[in-house]
Amino acid sequence: MRRPADILPSEITDPALYAGRRRFIQAAAAGTIAGALGLPALAAPAAARGEKLPGVRPSQWTLDEKPTPYETIVSYGNFYEFGPDKDSPGKNAYRLRPRPWSVLVEGEVKKPQRFDIEDILKWAPLEERTYRMRCVEGWSMVVPWVGFPFSELMKRVEVTGNAKYVEFWSLADPEQMPYVRLPLLDWPYMEGLRLDEAMHPLTIFAVGLYGEVLPKPNGAPLRLVVPWKYGFKGAKSIVRIRFVREMPRTTWMKAGPDEYGFYSNVNPDVPHRRWSQSHERRLGEFLKRKTLPFNGYAEQVAQLYAGMDLRKFF
Ligand SMILES: Nc1nc2c(c(=O)[nH]1)N[C@H]1C(S)=C(S)[C@@H](COP(=O)(O)O)O[C@H]1N2
Ligand SMILES: [Mo]
Numbered sequence: 001m002r003r004p005a006d007i008l009p010s011e012i013t014d015p016a017l018y019a020g021r022r023r024f025i026q027a028a029a030a031g032t033i034a035g036a037l038g039l040p041a042l043a044a045p046a047a048a049r050g051e052k053l054p055g056v057r058p059s060q061w062t063l064d065e066k067p068t069p070y071e072t073i074v075s076y077g078n079f080y081e082f083g084p085d086k087d088s089p090g091k092n093a094y095r096l097r098p099r100p101w102s103v104l105v106e107g108e109v110k111k112p113q114r115f116d117i118e119d120i121l122k123w124a125p126l127e128e129r130t131y132r133m134r135c136v137e138g139w140s141m142v143v144p145w146v147g148f149p150f151s152e153l154m155k156r157v158e159v160t161g162n163a164k165y166v167e168f169w170s171l172a173d174p175e176q177m178p179y180v181r182l183p184l185l186d187w188p189y190m191e192g193l194r195l196d197e198a199m200h201p202l203t204i205f206a207v208g209l210y211g212e213v214l215p216k217p218n219g220a221p222l223r224l225v226v227p228w229k230y231g232f233k234g235a236k237s238i239v240r241i242r243f244v245r246e247m248p249r250t251t252w253m254k255a256g257p258d259e260y261g262f263y264s265n266v267n268p269d270v271p272h273r274r275w276s277q278s279h280e281r282r283l284g285e286f287l288k289r290k291t292l293p294f295n296g297y298a299e300q301v302a303q304l305y306a307g308m309d310l311r312k313f314f
Contacts, residue, residue, distance in 0.1 A: 049070070049210075049212055050208075050212035050213040050214075050215060051212060051213050052211055052212055053121075053126060053146050053207065053208045053211060053212060053213060055126055056126045056127065056128050056146050056208075056211055057125070057126065057127050057128070058127065058128055059127035059128060059129050061127070061129055061201060061202055062127075062128060062129050062130045062131075063130045063131060063132060063142070064130075065130065065132065065142045066142065067130055067142045067143065067144045067210075068141035068142050068143065068282075068283050068284060069284065070209075070210050072141065072283050072284060073141060073143055073209060073210075073215075073218065074090055074215045074217050074218060075087060075090035075217070076090070076139075076283060077089055077090075077135075077217060077218070077231075078135070078231070078232070079093060079217060079218075079219070079236055080179060080184050080185055080189070081170070081171075081172065081177035081179055081180050081187075081189065081237075082095070082096075082177060082178070082179060082217075083178075083179050084179070084184060088179075089216075089217035089218075090217050092178065093215075093216035093217040093220075094216060095176050095177070095178070096171075096176050096177070096216045096220060096237065097176055098117070098214075098216065098220035098221035098237070099117070099221065100116070100117075100118075101116070101117040101221050101222075101239075102114045102115060102116045102117065102239070103115045103117070103120075103222070103238055103239055103240065103241060104239065104240045104241070105153065105157045105240075105241045105242075105243075106240070106241075106242055106243075107163065107166075107167075107241075107242040107243035107244050108159060108160045108162045108163035108243040108244060108245065109157040109158055109159050109160060109163070109243050110157070110158035110159075110160060111156070111157050111158050112157065113156075113157060115153070115156075117207075117221045117222060120153075120207070120222070121207065123152075124148040124152060124205075124207070125148050125149075125152065126146055126147070126148055126207065126208075127146070127147065127148065127204075128144055128145070128146055128211065129144075129145045129146070129147055129204055129206075129225075130142060130143065130144045130145070131143055131145060131202075131225060131227040132227060132295055132296055132297075133225075133227065133231055133234075133295075134230060134231060134266050134280055134291065134295045135230065135231040135232075136230040136231065136232060136260070136264070136272060136277075138275065138277070138279070138280050138281060139280060139281050139282075139283055140280045140281070140282050140283070140289075140291075141282065141283045142282075143209055144209055144210055144211070145204065145206040145208070145209050145225055146206065146207055146208030146209060146211060146212075146214075147204035147205050147206035147207055147208070147225060148204060148205055148207070149201055149203065149204055150198055150199070150203045150204060150205050150224070151198075151199045151201070151203075153205065153241075154198070154199065157243075159195070159243050160243070162245055163195055163243035163244065163245065164194065164195055164244070164245055164246070164247075165192055165193065165194055165195060165243075165244050165245070165246065165247050165248055166192060166193055166195060166198045166241060166242065166243050166244070167190055167191075167192045167240075167241065167242040167243075167244060167248045168190065168191045168192065168193075168224050168235040168238050168240075168241055169188050169189070169190050169235070169238065169239060169240035169241070169242070170188050170189035170190070170219075170235050170236055170237050170238055170239065171188065171237045171238075171239045172187040172188035172189070185251050185252075185255055186251050186254045186255070188239075189235055189236070189251050190235065190248065190250055190251050191224065191232070191233050191234070191235040191250050191251065191252075192247070192248040192250050192262065193226065193233070194247075194304075195243075196304055197226070197304060200300075200301060200304065202226070202227055202228065202297060202300055202301065203224075203225070203226050204224075204225050205222050205223070205224060205225070205238075206218075206219070206222065206223050206224075206225045207221060207222050218236065219234070219235075219236025219237050219238075220237060221237070222237075222238055223235060223236040223237060223238060224238065227295055227297055228265060228266060228294040228295045228296075228297040228298075228300070228301045229263070229264045229265055229266060229295075230264045230265075230266060232252050232260070232264065233264050247262055248262075250262065252264075256273075258273055259272060259273045259274070261313065261314040262313070263305075263310070263313050263314060264314070265294055265301075265305070265310065265314075266291060266292070266293070266294055266295035267293060267294075267310060267314065268290065268291040268292070268293060269293075269310075269311075270310065270311055270314045277291055278290065278291060279291055
């Protein structure tokens with residue numbers, strides 16, 4: 001069958017790539033696949049969709065809000081390795097090759113190791129986590145991620161007592177990512193968390209959305225998701241994780257130290273240097289909404305920052 005040229009290669013999936021296939025068949029037989037969990041039904045999608053992820057369970061951490069349509073999530077966003085515009089990732093990320101893929105975990109750990117994405121998918125307890133996401137630019141969406149707590153990965157490498165922070169490094173391959181040849185940002189893209197933030201149960205590594213493998217524009221095959229922080233904390237297409245003693249100087253801190261702080265908690269009371277953060281536009285909606293402290297997750301995360309001046313530590 002001929003495929004229209006506008007279908008991203010990312011959406012044409014070789015089933016043999018996914019080691020989870022056997023588990024998928026077992027899960028299907030047991031009736032536990034995502035489809036049986038009442039995932040949102042979709043109108044007929046415009047383009048071919050990704051492969052279903054097996055064994056995805058519902059989560060107590062999920063949000064009961066209407067998800068942003070799949071087409072919007074994959075076609076509007078930031079992924080500067082593929083260009084500077086909101087539609088650049090949707091147009092150009094077909095160049096990304098998310099298989100084979102591995103992630104090196106090193107630094108202050110007893111067992112530094114390289115994880116293959118196929119192996120991660122075998123052991124990771126995948127959950128559907130519908131999260132509210134807020135970009136520092138003032139738009140937001142609701143994304144039904146599929147992912148697992150980052151703490152599950154931490155257990156496997158045995159983080160030492162010296163580790164205070166963790167760095168997340170994205171791929172920077174000019175063959176796949178044309179814009180890393182330009183100095184848009186200090187490549188590779190790097191973000192960081194304090195250790196207690198990294199261990200928080202809301203912090204996940206996403207491997208999918210809408211029950212399917214993660215689309216390339218959203219950071220295939222795996223990316224960080226921290227729902228109470230601005231979207232840029234969620235590094236995409238991660239190849240290296242390093243546990244460290246010192247607070248890292250992240251890509252966005254280097255790009256604008258007075259505009260992007262290390263913490264980057266969603267905070268309607270602390271304006272960006274060039275614009276207010278008090279309101280946001282949910283993609284697909286006309287009227288703006290009030291931005292909530294910690295993006296609505298204050299009850300779960302505010303205690304992480306007890307005693308800190310959040311105007312200073314923005
Ligand atoms: N490697 C990399 N990760 C990135 C970015 C990027 O440019 N490069 N952009 C960030 C920003 S600013 C946002 S808002 C989110 C948007 O992606 P999403 O819509 O898939 O969450 O990705 C974040 N992660
Ligand atoms: Mo963003």
